Amino acid sequence: MNRRQFLHTVSASTLASCTTFSAPDALIIDTHQHLWDRRVISPPWLSGAPEVLRHDYVTADYLKATAGLNVKAIYMEVDVAPCDHIKEADGIVAQCRAGKTPTIAATIGGRPASDNFESYVKRYAGNGIVKGLRQVLHGPSTPAGFCLSQDFVRGVRTLGKHGLNFELTMRPTELHDAAKLIQQCPDTRFVLDHCGNGDPKAFNPKLGPGLKRSCAADEWKRGIDAVAAQPGVMCKISGIVAFVPPGQWHAEDLAPVVNYCLDAFGPDRVFFGGDWPVCLLGSPVRGWVDALKQIVSSRPASEQRKLWSGNAIRFYGLKV
Numbered sequence: 001m002n003r004r005q006f007l008h009t010v011s012a013s014t015l016a017s018c019t020t021f022s023a024p025d026a027l028i029i030d031t032h033q034h035l036w037d038r039r040v041i042s043p044p045w046l047s048g049a050p051e052v053l054r055h056d057y058v059t060a061d062y063l064k065a066t067a068g069l070n071v072k073a074i075y076m077e078v079d080v081a082p083c084d085h086i087k088e089a090d091g092i093v094a095q096c097r098a099g100k101t102p103t104i105a106a107t108i109g110g111r112p113a114s115d116n117f118e119s120y121v122k123r124y125a126g127n128g129i130v131k132g133l134r135q136v137l138h139g140p141s142t143p144a145g146f147c148l149s150q151d152f153v154r155g156v157r158t159l160g161k162h163g164l165n166f167e168l169t170m171r172p173t174e175l176h177d178a179a180k181l182i183q184q185c186p187d188t189r190f191v192l193d194h195c196g197n198g199d200p201k202a203f204n205p206k207l208g209p210g211l212k213r214s215c216a217a218d219e220w221k222r223g224i225d226a227v228a229a230q231p232g233v234m235c236k237i238s239g240i241v242a243f244v245p246p247g248q249w250h251a252e253d254l255a256p257v258v259n260y261c262l263d264a265f266g267p268d269r270v271f272f273g274g275d276w277p278v279c280l281l282g283s284p285v286r287g288w289v290d291a292l293k294q295i296v297s298s299r300p301a302s303e304q305r306k307l308w309s310g311n312a313i314r315f316y317g318l319k320v
Helices: 012-016 044-048 059-065 082-098 117-124 150-161 172-184 217-228 251-265 285-295 301-316
Strands: 027-033 070-076 103-109 130-134 165-168 190-192 234-237 270-272
Touching: 027 270, 027 301, 070 082, 082 103, 082 117, 117 150, 150 165, 150 172, 172 190, 172 217, 217 234, 217 251, 234 251, 234 301, 251 270, 251 285, 270 301
Parallel strands: 027 070, 070 103, 103 130, 130 165, 165 190, 190 234, 234 270
Antiparallel strands: none
């Protein structure tokens, strides 16, 4: 199903089946779950990551982190070396098929500009577990504007051809490039990860004084508006808690980024992502869930259900 078709497929029955989030057993779809076992695959960036991330994070740890929540998760690729893409993807597909974990689907890693990209995509398209693909675009080795190169655009169009979406994780200063990429790929569906990497510190100079801001508030807002103007694009409410100093923030510090995205994209084009364990840079995942629950508490219950589970079920075609 391409982006144009998606605009006409909102399922009232799917949304009605979701319980109110305030109920103890309310379903949460975590659309951004990372897992890594360094004995199997060790992402190269981990060697230079903060100490809290330089550990194995496996399903048993995720279950402890989300204890008390009724969570189903979509695995998000962890930026492994390209030579490990197949090993990573095959491993998570096998795990989802076994059905013994909360992980029920996956976004795999890949390189859309590579020569053999379509054969790689065909390996996973249509298997019911792999829903899309991501290449992290904010790393130091990825230059600004890379996502608009001819080969990259060709690869992203290939994803749409095979019914897979592309997830955008990029610098907040390059969101206008994201909008241009989306315009060039009308048959591919897109997800903007991590609120476009909006930085809560940009809205509050007293939050983390002396810490670098990843963007200016007004510049980020203009970028979000440009992406939100593209029909059908989803925004993942995730990631931003990793920007704030642990133990020194409150829900109201995250609210400007969250609320701007919710209003820009509207209630039908947003969903929750835990970003565990990267969220540990700012908070345990339960702290992030509780803060987001507080931020959206005044919004209609129907909109809250869409954010926590309904929109993700619909967009990713999940069976829960």
